[in-house]
Amino acid sequence: MKHYCFSLTSYARRTTREVRVGHHTIGGSAPILVQTMTNTTTHDVEACVKQIDQIAQAGGRLVRLTTRDEREALALGPIGEQVRQKWPDVALVADVHFVPAVAAVAATTADKVRINPGNYNDRGGRFEELVELCRKRGVALRIGVNHGSLAKKIFDIYGDTPEGMAASAMEFLERCRELDFHNVVVSLKSSNVRVMVYAYRLLAKAMAEASMDYPIHLGVTEAGNLIEGRIKSAVGIGALLADGIGDTVRVSLTEAPELEIPAAQQLVAHFASRPEEHFDEVSWDDFSAYQYTPRPYGTPVLWSEVGNPDDYIVIEATSAHPVQEWRSKIVGRGHTKPIILHRRYTTANKEQFAIEAAADFGVMMIDSLADGIRIDNPNFSEEELNEIALIILQAARVRISRTEYIACPSCGRTLYDIETTLAAIRERTNHLVGLKIGVMGCIVNGPGEMADADYGYVGGLPNRISLYRGKTLVERNIPQEEALDHLIDLIKADGRWIEKS
């Protein structure tokens, strides 16, 4: 068996060091911290303070703000002062994507600075300068790698892969260690749940091998909204929390930021106070392969689609650790029939139930360990249970049954009303099967982060939309009123449109 920092069949949280962010601790024995991000313009102090108040009322204490330029970096000062008059323990995180000079200013105003190492490909001292500023004020740093925006030198070696994401993070963690700076958190996000899960596993393994114990921030980018967005996040984040990986999470939704907080809390609660438990050991030699390995039995099924139950082996997990229990009953057992995973729930709140089921079943499907799922919950109809099961299978990318929306959560960069637009696009296109449509707020990060979307609807200028086919720009800056029709024309021209029945 290969040795990873986590066991396949016993549960314990990964051991991490404590990182201080304002009044809060990430890692160590601290509970998993939930966080969110504003979507107001950061130099609009009043709007930010108002939105952070709503987030704090929902229970959010760690709030990230897009920080594009020096003016926005400086605005974090007065925003923090005003917010703390009412909420003394709210900590602010500056999200700096591109400009090292802006991160340096943010280190003088924020409690934590997030940088994308893709923008520090020099050895010329910008990173060292930032670290010194963080050290001086006790500011934490997040090394935030995103699928789709790797530094060129990493991209040239690894391509845009989980290996490249982990390598990029490791390079900067090494630099922090060399500088004896350890107030560091690390993340590797992707809108592709499969990529995200394997990237974080590789990172956890690489950190263990390098004797590093930095806490990990988990998130799925561009997860979308509604039940789909919650399930997609829960599949990705839950897959890692199930193995004890992850110290802070953001469930990123294309909805008001305060709505992300209860979703994240429900997910974290699902894993909180799990007892340490050990199941029969199994061996597994290829845990880091992230390509989907098809099972011999074809597309995974729902329980309602099963004709003769005798043709299947149904494996029910009844313990507090369904993932470990299922693994111990499946891996290396030589089952010769297709496997259906079974679990019973009693949660009455639909959102919460969907999050729990997604966090349990999703990882098993990502790892190609089963051929179908049976979810029971007496509070819901068969139709509702099937809907949740299909969304879980889609999030794990093993059965595609609907249009997938890769929608950004929106932030201070967003150039149009993304929530209503996503609803309008969904209304006209959700009957299409197997298309991935990216709905992104800005052209700066949008095209890179919509990853493998078939089509992209991207804010180019205020209320002007640019349309993409894959990564190729097809039409630039169309007035927003016309953009949805143009998108549909484009899908039609490609022969991928079907009329609604």
Ligand code: SF4
């Ligand atoms: S794609 Fe642009 S608008 Fe959307 S969250 Fe990312 S930076 Fe903000």
